[in-house]
Amino acid sequence: MDAFSDLIRGVRAHGSLFGSSTLSPPWALHFVDGAxxxxxxxxxxxxWIVPEHHPPERLRAHETIVVRGPGTFTxxxxxxxxxxxxxxxxxxxxxxxxxxxxxxxxxxxxGEAGGEGGATTLIVGAYPVRGxxxxxxxxxxxxxxxxxxxxTADPVLDHLAAEVAVDTPGQQVVLDRLLDxxxxxxxxxxxxxxxxxxxxxxxxxxxxxxxxxxxxxxxxPAAPWTVAALAGRTGVSRSTLAKRFADxxxxxxxxxxxxxxxTLAADLLVERxxxxxxDVARTVGYSDPFGFSAAFKRVRGxxxxxxxxxATAP
Numbered sequence: 536m537d538a539f540s541d542l543i544r545g546v547r548a549h550g551s552l553f554g555s556s557t558l559s560p561p562w563a564l565h566f567v568d569g570a571x572x573x574x575x576x577x578x579x580x581x582x583w584i585v586p587e588h589h590p591p592e593r594l595r596a597h598e599t600i601v602v603r604g605p606g607t608f609t610x611x612x613x614x615x616x617x618x619x620x621x622x623x624x625x626x627x628x629x630x631x632x633x634x635x636x637x638x639x640x641x642x643x644x645x646g647e648a649g650g651e652g653g654a655t656t657l658i659v660g661a662y663p664v665r666g667x668x669x670x671x672x673x674x675x676x677x678x679x680x681x682x683x684x685x686x687t688a689d690p691v692l693d694h695l696a697a698e699v700a701v702d703t704p705g706q707q708v709v710l711d712r713l714l715d716x717x718x719x720x721x722x723x724x725x726x727x728x729x730x731x732x733x734x735x736x737x738x739x740x741x742x743x744x745x746x747x748x749x750x751x752x753x754x755x756p757a758a759p760w761t762v763a764a765l766a767g768r769t770g771v772s773r774s775t776l777a778k779r780f781a782d783x784x785x786x787x788x789x790x791x792x793x794x795x796x797x798t799l800a801a802d803l804l805v806e807r808x809x810x811x812x813x814d815v816a817r818t819v820g821y822s823d824p825f826g827f828s829a830a831f832k833r834v835r836g837x838x839x840x841x842x843x844x845x846a847t848a849p
Contacts, residue, residue, distance in 0.1 A: 537746075538736045541753045543722070545669035546572065546662050547715060558582075558655045561618035562611065569605040571664035571673060574718055576600075578696045580655025585609045586679050597684035597692050599721050603676050610657060623659075658695055660714035666802040675734040680725050688720040739783040744769050748780060752792050756799060757820035760792055796820060797834040800827070804843040812839045 558564075558580075566573060575584055576599040584592045587606035591614055594600055602608050609620060664673060682688060695713050698706060726733040740746045747769045752760065765788055766776040780788045796819040803815045810818075816827035832838045837845070 537740055538749050538753055542668060542672040545665045560612040561616045563616050563618040563620040564610045564623050565620040566623045567607050568661060569607050570661035571604045572662040573602045574660045576658050576692060578656040578658060582655055583611050583614055585611060589679055592679060592681055597689055599688060600681045601721060603673060603678050667798045668802055682721045682724045686724045688717055691717045691720055735785045742783055744771050745780050745783045748788060756796055762788060793830055794834055797831050800831060804839055805846045
C-alpha cells in the first residue's frame with residue numbers, strides 16, 4: 536500500500552454522477568452542493584467553470600477540472616452569459632426544471648441540441664470524502680486544479696464517451712468506476728506536472744529508500760517500528776534513512792508514523808462505535824491506551840473520547 540492509494544481509498548464515486556448533459560448556448564448550471572471534490576470534464580465542445588471566489592477556468596474537450604469544496608461553482612457557455620443559472624444539486628436539474636436536458640446517470644441524446652454543431656457534452660462527478668484519511672488528500676489540493684487533454688486520462692474519457700452513449704443495465708456502476716479511474720489519472724498528472732509543487736509524500740514515493748519506508752509504514756502501521764527496524768527493512772543505515780526521510784518528507788519517520796496512526800485512529804473511533812479507546816489503541820500499535828490517548832491529544836488537540844463524541848454528534 537502506497538501513501539497515495541491509502542489517502543484516496545475513501546474517495547469513491549457511488550451513484551454520484553450528475554450525468555451527461557448535452558447543452559447548447561446559452562447555459563448556466565450552478566452546482567450548489569459544495570461537494571468536497573467535484574470533477575468536471577467536457578467530451579465535446581467547451582465552456583467555462585466559474586468557481587466561487589476564484590477566477591474562471593476555460594474547459595475544452597478532453598480537459599478536466601477538479602473543484603474542491605465547500606465553495607460552489609457554475610458551468611457557463613461564456614463569461615457574462617445571458618442564461619439564468621439553473622441550480623444543480625444531488626439530483627441536478629430535469630428538463631422541466633429549466634431545460635438542461637439532464638438525467639442523472641443516463642445518457643441524454645440532447646434532442647434538438649444534440650444536432651447542433653455548437654453543442655457541449657459535460658460530464659460531472661461529485662465525490663463525498665469520508666473520514667480523516669481522505670482529508671489529508673484534500674489538504675494537498677488547491678481549490679481548482681486542471682489537467683489538459685493529451686495525457687493518461689484520455690483513454691478513460693473515450694470509455695466514458697462510449698458508456699454515456701447507451702442506456703444499459705449496470706451503467707451507473709460502470710460510470711462510477713470510470714469516474715474513479717479518471718480522478719486518479721487526473722490527480723497523478725496534476726502532481727507530476729512540470730514545475731508543480733506536489734506534496735512531500737508524493738515526491739518521496741519515487742525515492743527507492745524513502746518510498747519503500749513509506750510503503751512499509753502504510754502497510755504495517757501497527758508494527759513496533761523503530762528507526763533501526765525500518766532501516767533494516769529498507770537496506771540502509773539508520774542515519775541514511777533518517778536523513779533521507781526527513782529531507783524528502785519534511786519530518787522524521789517515527790513522527791510521520793505517529794501522525795498516520797492518529798489519522799487511522801480518528802476514523803476508527805467514528806466507524807467502530809462499539810470499539811473502546813483501548814481497542815483502537817491496539818489496532819494502531821499502542822499496547823497502552825494512556826500512551827495512545829496522550830499521543831492522540833498531542834497530534835489532534837483533543838483526547839480520543841472527546842473527538843469521538845464531537846465527530847458522531849447529530
